[in-house]
Amino acid sequence: DTRSHFDAMQYMELGTPGSKAGTTGWLTRHLLTANNLPSEVIMPAVATGNLQPTSLLGSRESIGMTTPNDFQFNGHWRYGDWQRDSLRTMYAGSSWLHQAGVQTLDAVDVVERAAPGTYTPGNGAVYPTGTFGNSLQTLAQIIKMQLGLRVATVDLGGWDTHEYQGENGAGYFANLVGQLATGLAAFYTDMSNDGGVDHNKRITLVVMSEFGRSFEDNASGGTDHGHGNVMLVLGGAVNGGVVHGDWPGLAPSQLYDGRDLAITTDYRRVLSELLIRRLGNPNLGTI
Secondary structure, X not given: OOXXXXXXXXXXXXXXXXXOOOOOOHHHHHHHHOOOOOOOOOOOEEEEOOOOOHHHOOOOOEEEEOOHHHOOOOOOOOOHHHHHHHHHHHOOOOOHHHHHHHHHHHHXXXXXXXXXXXXXOHHHOOOOOOHHHHHHXXXXXXXXXXXXXXXXXXXXXXXXXXXXXOEOXXXXXXXXXXXXXXXXXXXXXXXXXXXXXXXXXXXXXXXXXXXXXXXXXXXXEOOOEOXXXXXXXXXXOOOOOOOOOOOOOXXXXXXXXXXXXXXXXXXXHHHHHHHHHHOOOOOOOOO
């Protein structure tokens, strides 16, 4: 119950609304408590982009990358192989630091061997230009590499539309929603049929934001920090095409604080179902 971007995002990604005292994100706690994961996974978690999100805070397994083509070892042109060998010797220990070093070197070797710079999206999929489209394509590439990926994060910013939000169905907000929609469509198309394999059957993609926008626009043609919001869920096992949850209504008496869409579903209920039914992890109390 806050209108601060920073507090709300931290609450959601820690998985502990009302408390920012945690030292691990909810996805990190999933990886730590799941008893159905192999003991050795090259790349169990990926954060696309330059920063690790709070949902993966405290994870020693997550790997960050902008594109697979950039995820490489830039060694000396002549002594690169010796440098790789030296690094493996340096990390030949049993501590978590040594294990993280070996995992990173293994991931670099596998990704480089896959020649990701030659990747062509499947089924004629066309990703939108920009960071968001690049991140989704990166995720698609990694999934097809079969590196044991379990969770991944993608970020799309720019929703703080306090002014000039819409112009008769066009404008800033519509363009941003269009970028989201075309990106998700391209990703789903890309993953639908890869050599006869439908990757979407084992993928669940969730879109969520820290809070919604105010119901009425402001004097600048935008909307201010709100309350209730929408979550989107996409995937082969999703009961899609419908709106789930209770609709609170938009009458003045039904608005939260007289200005916002009211909340009827805790976002953790949605994530909890995915944890149990998709990821096979029943440890909801800990996560």
